Amino acid sequence: VARAVDVPELVEQARAGRPRAVARLISLVEDAHPALREVMAALAPHTGGAHVIGLTGSPGVGKSTSTSALVKALRGRELRVGVLAVDPSSPFSGGALLGDRVRMQDHALDPGVYIRSMATRGHLGGLSWSTPQALRVLDAAGCDVVIVETVGVGQSEVEIAGMADTTVVLLAPGMGDGIQAAKAGILEIGDVFVVNKADRDGADATVRDIRHMISLGEARAPGDWRPPVVKTVASREEGLDDLLTALDKHRAWLGETGHLRERRLRRAADEVEAIAMTVLRERMGDLRHGAALDSLAASVVDGRTDPYAAADQLVDAVTATAADAR
Amino acid sequence: VARAVDVPELVEQARAGRPRAVARLISLVEDAHPALREVMAALAPHTGGAHVIGLTGSPGVGKSTSTSALVKALRGRELRVGVLAVDPSSPFSGGALLGDRVRMQDHALDPGVYIRSMATRGHLGGLSWSTPQALRVLDAAGCDVVIVETVGVGQSEVEIAGMADTTVVLLAPGMGDGIQAAKAGILEIGDVFVVNKADRDGADATVRDIRHMISLGEARAPGDWRPPVVKTVASREEGLDDLLTALDKHRAWLGETGHLRERRLRRAADEVEAIAMTVLRERMGDLRHGAALDSLAASVVDGRTDPYAAADQLVDAVTATAADAR
Numbered sequence: 001v002a003r004a005v006d007v008p009e010l011v012e013q014a015r016a017g018r019p020r021a022v023a024r025l026i027s028l029v030e031d032a033h034p035a036l037r038e039v040m041a042a043l044a045p046h047t048g049g050a051h052v053i054g055l056t057g058s059p060g061v062g063k064s065t066s067t068s069a070l071v072k073a074l075r076g077r078e079l080r081v082g083v084l085a086v087d088p089s090s091p092f093s094g095g096a097l098l099g100d101r102v103r104m105q106d107h108a109l110d111p112g113v114y115i116r117s118m119a120t121r122g123h124l125g126g127l128s129w130s131t132p133q134a135l136r137v138l139d140a141a142g143c144d145v146v147i148v149e150t151v152g153v154g155q156s157e158v159e160i161a162g163m164a165d166t167t168v169v170l171l172a173p174g175m176g177d178g179i180q181a182a183k184a185g186i187l188e189i190g191d192v193f194v195v196n197k198a199d200r201d202g203a204d205a206t207v208r209d210i211r212h213m214i215s216l217g218e219a220r221a222p223g224d225w226r227p228p229v230v231k232t233v234a235s236r237e238e239g240l241d242d243l244l245t246a247l248d249k250h251r252a253w254l255g256e257t258g259h260l261r262e263r264r265l266r267r268a269a270d271e272v273e274a275i276a277m278t279v280l281r282e283r284m285g286d287l288r289h290g291a292a293l294d295s296l297a298a299s300v301v302d303g304r305t306d307p308y309a310a311a312d313q314l315v316d317a318v319t320a321t322a323a324d325a326r
Numbered sequence: 327v328a329r330a331v332d333v334p335e336l337v338e339q340a341r342a343g344r345p346r347a348v349a350r351l352i353s354l355v356e357d358a359h360p361a362l363r364e365v366m367a368a369l370a371p372h373t374g375g376a377h378v379i380g381l382t383g384s385p386g387v388g389k390s391t392s393t394s395a396l397v398k399a400l401r402g403r404e405l406r407v408g409v410l411a412v413d414p415s416s417p418f419s420g421g422a423l424l425g426d427r428v429r430m431q432d433h434a435l436d437p438g439v440y441i442r443s444m445a446t447r448g449h450l451g452g453l454s455w456s457t458p459q460a461l462r463v464l465d466a467a468g469c470d471v472v473i474v475e476t477v478g479v480g481q482s483e484v485e486i487a488g489m490a491d492t493t494v495v496l497l498a499p500g501m502g503d504g505i506q507a508a509k510a511g512i513l514e515i516g517d518v519f520v521v522n523k524a525d526r527d528g529a530d531a532t533v534r535d536i537r538h539m540i541s542l543g544e545a546r547a548p549g550d551w552r553p554p555v556v557k558t559v560a561s562r563e564e565g566l567d568d569l570l571t572a573l574d575k576h577r578a579w580l581g582e583t584g585h586l587r588e589r590r591l592r593r594a595a596d597e598v599e600a601i602a603m604t605v606l607r608e609r610m611g612d613l614r615h616g617a618a619l620d621s622l623a624a625s626v627v628d629g630r631t632d633p634y635a636a637a638d639q640l641v642d643a644v645t646a647t648a649a650d651a652r
Contacts, residue, residue, distance in 0.1 A: 040632035047629050268623035275637035280606050297594035303373050306366035311601035319645045
């Protein structure tokens, strides 16, 4: 028998700012604990307050240093900050610590910062299925900002854009990132572009490249968002004010134009749909271990029915299970 | 409006051996034509007669030459043969013709042979979703043997083993295939192993390697199938009698031991389940374009409900749709 969980108590403690309660709630989510549904129901009324920032970029552009510097800047404004690191190479994820001057350890004892590394299991290189739920925990726990850091390879950068209110794309000079970005379609997901390591040669050229490519993008109507390009040297905490200003402006634009609600509606719809598919798949699995699917398969093998008609019957059986459960 | 299809007439013609009717039925399946369900229902009573042989191997081992030689040998027995080529590099798939001495053109005018290349769309490098349905068309059309040829990379070789009664793994001497085979888990899916190009140096060593590895496999009970290793030179049509004998023996063993039914039941269950999930996903898509999912998403964004409770409601809505449809 699993240890009983006092969900209302945990949620109350998390909202009061107890890091252990927050950590426990995220663990319940990650482990798909039987109390998961109760947890999500208890959190729901307290969600929606956090500004969710997705931060992505190729390896080597300084993502973790930038995240750390951004956390520090936000803390300077007395904001509560959550970090979900979905980057397997991130030092926050338990990987090797990089030689960055600013490290997450700076924040380890700060009660206003929650840091959590998320496993990427079940979703090769992409975001874990539990990332949206962990995000809800941090949101409900009173974080003003939640940063989701992912390495910008393959699928995860597109996923993060679906999950975040504001997507920050990090680049560095002289890495051919400008051209790479265009290829990877990263231009379309970036709400704010950051050229980090801006003290290096070629920083201005990289900024110009990105600006040029943004201007080449599809014609924008007046009032549309034009992604700003910000220069930072995260390791020296330079340019963070400009970044915060850009983030504030985007957040304000989202709110004023109704895009915030639109993005969040789409995100919620995707999430609900994915969970519903999982529920139906599980019910089908139960039917498989029962006899329903076996007898349908026998009908198909014997030529008494075809796979499509059998599938309809299976859907009906799943349906009946759902009706019984009510 | 799509052109009306006289399904009973098409099926009758296909069963009478008209290649154009067979081709048209497979096209209806591949295009997911509105008549698809009617086609599958009409075919069902006539399926189950064909011996389905999966043929797989790395590029360069001579898959297409072997398929062609095998077709010729089966035709020598007056058997009707179908070929589904899911190998993008196969000459049957419309790719460049190789310099093989025996080519599929040999069979182009033979009314006892159906050859069809299947697109691999929607399933990177793997079998198309419509492959099992195309297989049913050839089966119902009266083919005694259906050969499904796939290139042995990635996922497709495992998929083919799930789909075939007998899986033939093709190897060639001196390609390090023996070791590669073990690595790729190809040993576990092979019911019959063929060392093609057996006139080359190292053929006997390759045969020994495979036999050795088979013997290292999990302990077999008496009566279990022990995969034979056959040597062929497909380009000179040598060794085909041995291959036919091995295929016959495996088919007989499958029938006598009940494994044939077991394999086909599992295959049918997988197929029915996959179709049912697609049906449910489509219904959910309809709800998305309707208002149901939108209003659930709004409840989640407003914190009136959580994604799991909303998903339950969505499942109920899908369920109600199913009940209405009855």
